Amino acid sequence: MIAALRKNAWEAGIRIFDLNDDRQGIVHVTAAEQGFVMPGMTVACGDSHTCTLGALGAWAFGVGTSEIEHILATQTVLMRKPHSSRLTVTGRRARGVTAKDLALGIIGRIGVNAAQGGVLEYAGPAITDLSMEERFTVCNMGIEAGARSALIATDQTTYQYVAARPECPRDLDEAVAAWERLRTDEGAAFDREFHVNCEQIAPQITWGTNPGQTVDIDSAVPLLDDTMPANQREAAVRALQYMDLGPGQQLIGLPIQKVFIGSCTNSRISDLEAAAEVVRGRTVARGVRALVVPGSSSIKRVAEERGIHKVFLEAGFEWRESGCSMCIGMNSDRVAAGERCVSTSNRNFEGRQGNGARTHLASPATAAASAIAGSIADPREVGGL
Amino acid sequence: MNPFTTVTGPAVPLNIGDINTDMIIPQKWLITTERDGGGGFFGNLRYLDDGDVPNPSFILNEPRFQQARIVVAGPNYGCGSSREHAVWAHLGYGISAVISSSFGPIFFDNAAKNGLALVIMPETEVSRIMQQLLASDSNAMTVDVMRQVVLGPDNHSYFIAMDPDHRSNLLTGIDEIQRTVESFPYIDAFEKKDRLLRPWIWTSASS
Numbered sequence A: 001m002i003a004a005l006r007k008n009a010w011e012a013g014i015r016i017f018d019l020n021d022d023r024q025g026i027v028h029v030t031a032a033e034q035g036f037v038m039p040g041m042t043v044a045c046g047d048s049h050t051c052t053l054g055a056l057g058a059w060a061f062g063v064g065t066s067e068i069e070h071i072l073a074t075q076t077v078l079m080r081k082p083h084s085s086r087l088t089v090t091g092r093r094a095r096g097v098t099a100k101d102l103a104l105g106i107i108g109r110i111g112v113n114a115a116q117g118g119v120l121e122y123a124g125p126a127i128t129d130l131s132m133e134e135r136f137t138v139c140n141m142g143i144e145a146g147a148r149s150a151l152i153a154t155d156q157t158t159y160q161y162v163a164a165r166p167e168c169p170r171d172l173d174e175a176v177a178a179w180e181r182l183r184t185d186e187g188a189a190f191d192r193e194f195h196v197n198c199e200q201i202a203p204q205i206t207w208g209t210n211p212g213q214t215v216d217i218d219s220a221v222p223l224l225d226d227t228m229p230a231n232q233r234e235a236a237v238r239a240l241q242y243m244d245l246g247p248g249q250q251l252i253g254l255p256i257q258k259v260f261i262g263s264c265t266n267s268r269i270s271d272l273e274a275a276a277e278v279v280r281g282r283t284v285a286r287g288v289r290a291l292v293v294p295g296s297s298s299i300k301r302v303a304e305e306r307g308i309h310k311v312f313l314e315a316g317f318e319w320r321e322s323g324c325s326m327c328i329g330m331n332s333d334r335v336a337a338g339e340r341c342v343s344t345s346n347r348n349f350e351g352r353q354g355n356g357a358r359t360h361l362a363s364p365a366t367a368a369a370s371a372i373a374g375s376i377a378d379p380r381e382v383g384g385l
Numbered sequence B: 001m002n003p004f005t006t007v008t009g010p011a012v013p014l015n016i017g018d019i020n021t022d023m024i025i026p027q028k029w030l031i032t033t034e035r036d037g038g039g040g041f042f043g044n045l046r047y048l049d050d051g052d053v054p055n056p057s058f059i060l061n062e063p064r065f066q067q068a069r070i071v072v073a074g075p076n077y078g079c080g081s082s083r084e085h086a087v088w089a090h091l092g093y094g095i096s097a098v099i100s101s102s103f104g105p106i107f108f109d110n111a112a113k114n115g116l117a118l119v120i121m122p123e124t125e126v127s128r129i130m131q132q133l134l135a136s137d138s139n140a141m142t143v144d145v146m147r148q149v150v151l152g153p154d155n156h157s158y159f160i161a162m163d164p165d166h167r168s169n170l171l172t173g174i175d176e177i178q179r180t181v182e183s184f185p186y187i188d189a190f191e192k193k194d195r196l197l198r199p200w201i202w203t204s205a206s207s
Helices: A002-012 A027-033 A048-056 A065-074 A099-110 A132-145 A156-163 A173-179 A230-243 A269-279 A297-305 A308-315 A364-373 B085-093 B105-112 B123-135 B164-172 B176-181 B184-197
Strands: A042-045 A059-062 A084-090 A119-123 A149-151 A192-197 A204-206 A214-216 A258-261 A289-292 A340-343 A358-361 B006-014 B070-073 B097-100 B117-120 B140-144 B149-151 B157-159
Touching (some): A027 A048, A027 A132, A027 A297, A042 A048, A048 A059, A048 A132, A048 A149, A059 A149, A065 B176, A084 A099, A099 A192, A099 A204, A099 A214, A132 A149, A132 A269, A156 A173, A258 A364, A269 A308, A269 A364, A340 A364, B006 B123, B070 B123, B070 B140, B085 B105, B097 B123, B105 B117, B176 B184
Parallel strands (some): A084 A119, A084 A192, A258 A289, A340 A358, B006 B070, B070 B097, B097 B117
Antiparallel strands (some): A204 A358, B006 B140
């Protein structure tokens, strides 16, 4: 596959950031980091987490192989106007609540098909407050709420980020003036509207096999009683069987065998720094294999310049070359059947990290705290936050 | 792509919601540049121990469903990963149509381009058909895209409201690229105009 990619890219005159390129990385991380995506662009890529790039105020969506072929042949794709949703997030995040917790908490409340395949705009003061890297994390999880594309309106945070990218044109004054207009009109009507107060969201951990099956880390697996809608109950029964958990079971203290810090959701420098803060001066628990996989070679280099890699290595983490790694289990980075993994990735689907693997999605801080404890742990209790 | 008009055959009920494309075709069957994948169709559920031993408790391995041509599934079928292999896996296995109350967006678009018919029916009707398939031995159904009709296992006839683009793609088997090529003058005109309106999109610091 790699050989075919190289050959095809060379023949078609398409630039490729190959394995040995110092800008190489996960496409959704690299595309933004290098400045290939700017506000107002239409961005298509052969991966569902392309919605990550909507954080830059671009219309970014995943496509399949046939659509890629169509785009390469015509520079266009055929599409009907998508369904539109808006999620307004109010309130101020509580201590220790990261963008990942926000993303999971939101999906837990609105559901994995809330956006019905359309575009989801994240809006409101709690979204505007996010840093650019946090916005990528939130938009990345848009597809897990059923949004083919996720969006955040541009502002100074966006412009400052874009202006510092190597591939972006240097003079952006005219562009910024145009980007200022890229926002939803007052009184615009959406097909669906959602409201979430983020003060009610604590650090999250998933207990099931879809990202909406999530709870506050210090609470228990939900009861399968009348408090859960009937249509969710059947899925919950199946998920709990796969995860070897029971209704009402506490999650903190549950022994784990793997920890994965990485993926297009949580592999940026601020993610690695947040995890390192928790890890500093501590060691990975016996019996736990813990991986840190930066999202790009550039991020890896910056982390090494700042000495973050030493914090992980001294604690007993593996410090790896950038890539998708244990998020998708396509190489040898897998979770064995029956093993439990706290993972900063985006999908806890059956078999996602390996056949029979049990994935608990969480933030980098929670993953780090759990690696130290050897069991699911509340990052607020371990310190460093 | 060959035009699709109708399919009649055994239907298999997959009574699970939010079936994702990881489940439809697990990652180990993705390491290929071929558009096949029938062998990996629900691979982790269909086989035991990562191998070739059929898992007797998975519904697709029950004798009456092994020749299935139609899938009847819970809501949000095909959510998750954009892998088109999920569509090819259906076709490779012999499935020609899927009935659900909703589909993952990328899976939906991928299906239309490969001749896999996706039929959206109200949740009450899907669950009625699901219960009939689970309860009785008769599992023959028809999905008729031309007449927009589904015949249930009890021969009850349902009118289906199909997405017009999806339906026309199936019926004509048209090559979308060919259709778009006919619009090249419009695309060129757009690009010329956009270069003036948004020059920053068309230039980069390194090119």
